[in-house]
Amino acid sequence: MSRIGTRAWVGVVLAALGAVPGAHAQALAPQERRIAAWVDAHTEEAIAFLERSVDINSGSLNLAGVRAVADLYAPELTALGFETRWIPMPDSVRRAGHLVAERRGARGRCVLLIGHLDTVYEPESPFQRFERQGDRAVGPGVNDMKGGNTVILWALKALQSVGALEGAHIIVAFTGDEESVGRPHEVSRRDLIDAARRCRVSLEFETAVRDSAAEYATIARRSATGWRLAITGRRAHTSGVFSPEVGAGAVFETSRILHRFYNELREQYVTFSPGLIVGGTEAEITADRGTAEGKSNVVPRSVLVAGDLRTLSPEQEQRLRDRMRAIVAENLPQTSATITFAEGYPPMAPTEGNRRLFEVLNRVTTDMGLPPMRILPPEQRGASDASFAAPYTDVLSGMGVYGESSHAPGESVDLATFARQVTRTAILVYRLTR
Numbered sequence: 425m426s427r428i429g430t431r432a433w434v435g436v437v438l439a440a441l442g443a444v445p446g447a448h449a450q451a452l453a454p455q456e457r458r459i460a461a462w463v464d465a466h467t468e469e470a471i472a473f474l475e476r477s478v479d480i481n482s483g484s485l486n487l488a489g490v491r492a493v494a495d496l497y498a499p500e501l502t503a504l505g506f507e508t509r510w511i512p513m514p515d516s517v518r519r520a521g522h523l524v525a526e527r528r529g530a531r532g533r534c535v536l537l538i539g540h541l542d543t544v545y546e547p548e549s550p551f552q553r554f555e556r557q558g559d560r561a562v563g564p565g566v567n568d569m570k571g572g573n574t575v576i577l578w579a580l581k582a583l584q585s586v587g588a589l590e591g592a593h594i595i596v597a598f599t600g601d602e603e604s605v606g607r608p609h610e611v612s613r614r615d616l617i618d619a620a621r622r623c624r625v626s627l628e629f630e631t632a633v634r635d636s637a638a639e640y641a642t643i644a645r646r647s648a649t650g651w652r653l654a655i656t657g658r659r660a661h662t663s664g665v666f667s668p669e670v671g672a673g674a675v676f677e678t679s680r681i682l683h684r685f686y687n688e689l690r691e692q693y694v695t696f697s698p699g700l701i702v703g704g705t706e707a708e709i710t711a712d713r714g715t716a717e718g719k720s721n722v723v724p725r726s727v728l729v730a731g732d733l734r735t736l737s738p739e740q741e742q743r744l745r746d747r748m749r750a751i752v753a754e755n756l757p758q759t760s761a762t763i764t765f766a767e768g769y770p771p772m773a774p775t776e777g778n779r780r781l782f783e784v785l786n787r788v789t790t791d792m793g794l795p796p797m798r799i800l801p802p803e804q805r806g807a808s809d810a811s812f813a814a815p816y817t818d819v820l821s822g823m824g825v826y827g828e829s830s831h832a833p834g835e836s837v838d839l840a841t842f843a844r845q846v847t848r849t850a851i852l853v854y855r856l857t858r
């Protein structure tokens with residue numbers, strides 16, 4: 425998931441953030457300068473690899489495609505001395521599985537690097553191919569988050585190039601279902617949580633955030649909960665609608681509920697949105713697909729809505745759920761409605777440990793000759809896999825590439841800042857594993 429707030433500033437290019445060559449020569453240690461030089465010399469290789477990974481469709485429900493992306497990454501990690509495992513999910517979870525790679529060592533802190541193999545673009549999407557357009561590239565998942573995965577891989581290669589992986593304890597966890605998490609979470613997130621339990625620091629590589637003033641670090645993320653509305657009305661000829669016997673029909677009842685959600689539930693740190701809706705005499709939602717049938721002269725009997733809810737705290741989550749239930753219960757004549765909430769993502773709270781980790785990142789940034797970073801307000805981001813690691817480790821999220829339009833055709837990555845993101849990650853991991 426990318427889950428950046430809708431403020432238009434995301435992705436604004438900032439010329440002032442461009443590194444001045446040589447400006448960081450004094451601040452970085454000699455080994456770190458060699459790492460940076462290796463990255464600069466190998467960025468085109470990284471972009472070519474990104475293209476290969478983007479051209480493999482890996483919609484969350486395309487299990488073979490997700491596995492194929494894992495098969496692209498696995499030998500790269502094995503070549504870096506990682507013990508690499510494919511962990512399939514049980515058939516009942518209906519997701520592909522995860523790629524977990526570990527390189528054992530005792531020096532410094534154990535660092536968990538989190539990416540995901542899947543994208544929101546299933547094989548039916550018209551958006552399937554990587555296309556380079558000068559200093560940017562467009563493609564499904566190029567930003568969210570095959571770009572971030574590639575940052576992880578090339579940062580590790582850069583560390584290997586100077587022998588810096590020796591003695592470090594690093595785990596790479598690429599989940600196969602981040603955009604549509606398999607249920608139950610205790611099965612689909614067990615291996616990610618196991619990895620987090622064994623580490624002290626987690627870095628997650630969802631899209632990075634900047635605006636005209638600064639680059640931002642993510643030390644907190646909101647929760648994410650899916651909800652389903654099921655509305656039932658009385659099927660009848662439309663000539664009888666509004667009569668005591670026929671009532672309002674399922675579609676008017678649905679519009680009442682959603683209108684009141686929109687007008688009454690909006691508050692700071694909260695977002696919610698119905699993402700899929702089908703209705704008519706019959707309606708059905710299976711996974712991410714809805715079907716309906718009906719006639720313009722028949723009062724609709726059934727509507728289904730799938731949506732999401734994001735909050736900053738458990739208290740806020742509970743309060744919003746209670747208010748949604750109360751609105752849903754006030755039915756129009758001859759209709760009924762229920763709302764159910766799925767297993768959600770926990771919030772990633774802005775802890776002191778995350779703030780200290782931010783200071784380490786910020787020092788790397790200024791040592792590279794870049795302006796200081798800022799902390800992103802928590803409402804700017806929703807949940808991700810980092811949320812599952814947050815209870816066990818210090819976490820920084822949004823360490824990936826700069827890009828635009830995650831989750832929409834036209835999604836792009838900024839190639840001009842690609843090397844910088846790799847270098848920053850490599851030096852951060854270098855310092856954390858000393």
Ligand SMILES: [Zn+2]
Nearest residue numbers: 425426568569
């Ligand atoms: Zn993502």
